[in-house]
Amino acid sequence: MIYQFGDAFAFLVLSCAGLAVIFGMMGIINLAHGEFIMCGAYVTATVARAGVPLPLAILSGAVVAGLVGMLVERVVIRHLYHRPLDSIIATWGISLIATQGVLILLGPTMAGIGTPLGSMAIGERSYSIYRLVLFATAVGLLGALYVLFYRTRYGVIARATIQKPDMARALGVDTRRIYGWTFGLGAGLAGLAGGLYAPTMTMVPTMGATFIVESFVTVVVGGADIFVGAAPAAAILAIIKAGLTAWYGQLFGQIGLLIAVIVVIRVMPGGLSAFLKGFQK
Amino acid sequence: MSDPVISEPNPAPYPSALAIWLARLEGPQTMGRGPGFWVAMALLLLAACIFPAFSNDFTVGNIAYFMVWTFMAMGLGVVWGYCGSLSFGQTAFFGLAGYAYGVITINLGSSFGLTWLALFLAVLIGTGFALLIGYFMFYGRIKGVFIGIVTLSVTLVLETFMAQTAGPQWRIGDARLNGFNGMSGMPPLTIPWFGGDILLYAGATLYYVLVGMVVLCYLGLRMILNAPFGNVLVAIRENPERTEMLGYDIRLYQTLAFGLGGALAALSGVLYTAWGQYITPSSMGLTAAALPIVWVAVGGRRDITATLLGTLIVIAGFQYLTIYGSQYALVVMGALLVFTVLVTPDGLVATAITQIGKIKERTLR
Numbered sequence: 001m002i003y004q005f006g007d008a009f010a011f012l013v014l015s016c017a018g019l020a021v022i023f024g025m026m027g028i029i030n031l032a033h034g035e036f037i038m039c040g041a042y043v044t045a046t047v048a049r050a051g052v053p054l055p056l057a058i059l060s061g062a063v064v065a066g067l068v069g070m071l072v073e074r075v076v077i078r079h080l081y082h083r084p085l086d087s088i089i090a091t092w093g094i095s096l097i098a099t100q101g102v103l104i105l106l107g108p109t110m111a112g113i114g115t116p117l118g119s120m121a122i123g124e125r126s127y128s129i130y131r132l133v134l135f136a137t138a139v140g141l142l143g144a145l146y147v148l149f150y151r152t153r154y155g156v157i158a159r160a161t162i163q164k165p166d167m168a169r170a171l172g173v174d175t176r177r178i179y180g181w182t183f184g185l186g187a188g189l190a191g192l193a194g195g196l197y198a199p200t201m202t203m204v205p206t207m208g209a210t211f212i213v214e215s216f217v218t219v220v221v222g223g224a225d226i227f228v229g230a231a232p233a234a235a236i237l238a239i240i241k242a243g244l245t246a247w248y249g250q251l252f253g254q255i256g257l258l259i260a261v262i263v264v265i266r267v268m269p270g271g272l273s274a275f276l277k278g279f280q281k
Numbered sequence: 282m283s284d285p286v287i288s289e290p291n292p293a294p295y296p297s298a299l300a301i302w303l304a305r306l307e308g309p310q311t312m313g314r315g316p317g318f319w320v321a322m323a324l325l326l327l328a329a330c331i332f333p334a335f336s337n338d339f340t341v342g343n344i345a346y347f348m349v350w351t352f353m354a355m356g357l358g359v360v361w362g363y364c365g366s367l368s369f370g371q372t373a374f375f376g377l378a379g380y381a382y383g384v385i386t387i388n389l390g391s392s393f394g395l396t397w398l399a400l401f402l403a404v405l406i407g408t409g410f411a412l413l414i415g416y417f418m419f420y421g422r423i424k425g426v427f428i429g430i431v432t433l434s435v436t437l438v439l440e441t442f443m444a445q446t447a448g449p450q451w452r453i454g455d456a457r458l459n460g461f462n463g464m465s466g467m468p469p470l471t472i473p474w475f476g477g478d479i480l481l482y483a484g485a486t487l488y489y490v491l492v493g494m495v496v497l498c499y500l501g502l503r504m505i506l507n508a509p510f511g512n513v514l515v516a517i518r519e520n521p522e523r524t525e526m527l528g529y530d531i532r533l534y535q536t537l538a539f540g541l542g543g544a545l546a547a548l549s550g551v552l553y554t555a556w557g558q559y560i561t562p563s564s565m566g567l568t569a570a571a572l573p574i575v576w577v578a579v580g581g582r583r584d585i586t587a588t589l590l591g592t593l594i595v596i597a598g599f600q601y602l603t604i605y606g607s608q609y610a611l612v613v614m615g616a617l618l619v620f621t622v623l624v625t626p627d628g629l630v631a632t633a634i635t636q637i638g639k640i641k642e643r644t645l646r
Contacts, residue, residue: 029426079623085367086622089427089578093618096571102609209567213437216430258438261431262417
């Protein structure tokens, strides 16, 4: 049960981190999120099969996804900052192109890579060590993002850009470049998630779709802030999902998630982060 | 005898309700006014009516299939284009109503025009579901992009749910839901007639019925959108806070508009199920959910005429592409979507209509 919770938590945090960064920082819902995950997974698998050790391969997957993200930002997203609804449509168009394009170019499936590290047995049950690594990575990632946004120069400038774009520009910040970097960071995080889960999943062009509902749900419940929002939301949703899945099966896990979202939105429209920040005041 | 109030010298005759509604066929919220426009529309309708005489049954059935989708597109046009709430989940109501039609007709049979009762009930179920979702969203004050996400999640979860209903325990009455393979074998729509029912299989009869429904629906929507209700919807799109300050309960209006959109999507779902006699969970999947958005965005979402024409053109174009290279069709769709958003945010057809109007004005001047 705890193991399942950890698994679900890691999945939610890793898959939603990229989305939450882009949404929280830029107010753009990136529907091509799943395709960045797919991109990261494909690159990771390709590089890993070429003989590169897995951690490096995952890193390269994240970097490539991040670069693709910056390219997409420059070509399309940049023109749509003042039209958030249209940016959803545009990213959806990109997602269609990417899924179908990969299907045409690389075929319906791709050879995967095995799950490393084997498993360990505690009592009667055996647990995959890799899943524990994923959980640790998720926690570590949250910490790293915290340091990045609150302890580095980029973080300060990025937060300034988000809060008062005009003021930041007046103080000499190149806001367009910051937006570009932030989008790239979000895409890179998506690629990282893809790379991390590449060994555990079948590699198909539509694999992004398995992530997308969960990550959107987490971001909606969490609200705009990734630390006070997305992380606790992931924890709560992980409890709901793990519990319902354990007792009633996978389907009820998903339906439970949906109901949780609708209820949360009805009770606290700004998501958890707005709710928690309301307490602080 | 003398009337004490004579301060109104020429009391204008109070127009009848019918006259008011007919006058609302033209108005600020819809493009096209004056005799020229209506003559063009009538010619288009005439062309649509005599078209089957010059064509074969397959093409006619095919065009009937295009028209099945226009209801969902027009519904999305109302919700998204007029009310400003982008919904990704119209397919949820589409699929739900399609399944409902299947379940009801398989259980009740199709005699005595019962299929129309099934149509009505299925649309009612879809509308009710839309109103429920709309209530939670709009009374929860969800705004902007979140509406898209919630509706998308709803349709994807419904798809997942329907896809796992394989097996004999998933049945409603005599109707088995059949999991991923979907339901089939429900009767098509029938018209009770002397000497046996007329079955509306894909063909000329169904075509005429659909033409009639599209025309009715289009004119009805024009009236609703030019009525005070439509004006409020546009006001909400332009500035929700201001509309609220003016004393309108925008939550109610948004929910009702969402219900209207859901009803039209449900109508599409029923007609689709009746047209092909099957419905599958993938009709609620991600790709299916993308299509209405593509049609409406490319056609033009801020005007019901552009939505209708654009949808027909895009579906026809999409099918043409599919014949000549099915795998590239989706890539082209995605590219078209990105192109439209970047270059003509109002939609290709809407922009074209506006340009034609401008040229006409220039030449007349």
